Amino acid sequence: MVIFLASVIMYLLLVWSGGSIPLNEVVIAIALGGIITYACRSWSPGLYRMTALRPDRWFKLLAFIFGPFLWGMTKANFDVAYRVITGKINPGIVRVQTSLKNAYAMTMLANSITLTPGTLTVDVDQESGTYYIHWINIKNVEPSGKDVYGSFEDWAKKVVEE
Incomplete structure (x- = not known):
């Protein structure tokens, strides 16, 4: 969930030009967030353990x-x-x-x-x-x-x- 949210927020910040964000950019952000999350599933599951915080x-x-x-x-x-x-x-x-x-x-x-x-x-x-x-x-x-x-x-x- 952390990777997904970070990916979506980062993409939206990159395309944001000070005004409103078009709906198609939000859809792209969600799709890319899903793809990145799926691609990163093999990363160590211990990376985001709460003990690290x-x-x-x-x-x-x-x-x-x-x-x-x-x-x-x-x-x-x-x-x-x-x-x-x-x-x-x-x-x-x-x-x-x-x-x-x-x-x-x-x-x-x-x-x-x-x-x-x-x-x-x-x-x-x-x-x-x-x-x-x-x-x-x-x-x-x-x-x-x-x-x-x-x-x-x-x-x-x-x-x-x-």
Whole structure:
């Protein structure tokens, strides 16, 4: 229902020129809304769950963004700048195992890793929870998650899975 209403309203806003909207445009909007809703039926049914609208999840997400993520990004920027200036890099791809099971939590962690300078999520094996991460300075061939991305996994659990 959300996709249908959003599609109809968006179409009507696009064709609206300040005056009244002709009846044929309303009919087209309803038809397109139905087609888009039908085409999107295979999307994850959990996408529009009411739990995603819980305010405590939004506060946890904001706390993560302006807390540990901002701090991790700041530290990573200085580390990358130091490595660029000095040339002391040891790049490579490492494998890290996580305990995340939820696809949204796994996506949040992968995006947080990729947005942090010096790291890039190359691949994720969703079944096993394994991440393949390109890291600018490998200190350990078999690093733990804390070595690569700090507390991001814990925050992904707090925001999405709890």
